[in-house]
Amino acid sequence: MTYDVAAVRAQFPALRSGTAHFDGPGGTQVPVPVARAVADTLTSSIANRGRTTAAERLADDTVTAARAAVADLLAADPGGIVFGRSATQLTFDLARTLAAGWGPADEVVVSRLDHDANVRPWVIAAEAVGATVRWIAFDPTTGELTADDVAEVLTPRTRLVAVTGASNLIGTRPPIAAIAALVHDAGALLAVDGVHLTAHAPVDVAALGADFFTCSPYKFLGPHCGVLAAAPALLDALRPAKLLPSSDAVPERFELGTLPYELLAGTTAAVEFLAGLSPVDGNRRERLVAAMIALEDHEDGLREHLEAGLRELPGVRSWSRAAHRTPTLLLTLDGHDAADAYRFLADRGVNAPAGSFYALEPSRWLGLGDAGGLRVGLAPYSDRDDVERLLAGLREFLAER
Structure with missing residues (x-):
């Protein structure tokens, strides 16, 4: 079509x-619908999330709608959608949280193909606890990063592998599902930077095998914010630093401070805009694909x-x-x-x-x-x-x- x-x-x-x-x-x-959603939310009667006043309900519904929209885009569980200022900020927060369980006997793997947002947070976190950092190479002649390249650096000591879903510099799309199988066989977790990939191809986080998947709505026609997607059960096992009175529920425990409701409304509008490009009818996930x-x-x-x-x-x-x-x-x-x-x-x-x-x-x-x-x-x-x-x-x- x-x-x-x-x-x-x-x-x-x-x-x-x-x-x-x-x-x-x-x-x-x-696009216009995204800008309108941001403006309408900013100029509406709105408050901190709750279910008592209409203003509270609007805030709460805006967050819930954004989690559902991004979950449809990524084929993820809305209960595992975390919002933050950027994918970089979310990755730094996640790295610090995971590193609390690492030590000198552990290894963390990063790649030569990645944006620094999926490299430096892991390197800094590993170095802070004395863990070893290992590097995945890629072929500079072809631009390819293969599952074999990953296999070369995996060991029984590997705790996490971070690799891009698509290079923001040269576009390479590594075989993430095959990489995930190797990583999981080694007993490690896989963090995928999906910022560039999500803008150009259908994404199914579970099919990719990503334990953690980050993306940025402003790369797919939306406003400036970041997203982390993971299984709610995995997030529930982690204890990020947070304020004492802030919610301990998942995914809220990973979200610092009041969320930018207008940006979340814009994110929902961006997902809806993409779904509107579908040549076929169906539910939102089907139209997005x-x-x-x-x-x-x-x-x-x-x-x-x-x-x-x-x-x-x-x-x-x-x-x-x-x-x-x-x-x-x-x-x-x-x-x-x-x-x-x-x-x-x-x-x-x-x-x-x-x-x-x-x-x-x-x-x-x-x-x-x-x-x-x-x-x-x-x-x-x-x-x-x-x-x-x-x-x-x-x-x-x-x-x-």
């Missing part, structure tokens, strides 16, 4: 500026067109080579600074930023240092005209220099 990108684009006021946005991996633009499949097909088609155009440009090198990946390309240009290309394109209304985007480990592993390259990310509102404008801008940049 066709994906009506023109109808999608009409819902994004930011696109009226004429800018071609390839900066979605750092945060997508927001169909919508993400349609979106994935749309983005992959654009990516293939973009890659064909890039191959015609002299000196342009793509580091996004894995067989299974998101529509996110990291480019370098022989003899040119990616930051110069970024500024050149920006002057022409094409936003494709340069850098390593907090993915220091993969950038360094690829031999690109901390500078990284030019990152081109496709989003639900990307269209063929955007791609042609990017290619034309790069062609002009290369010709003038």
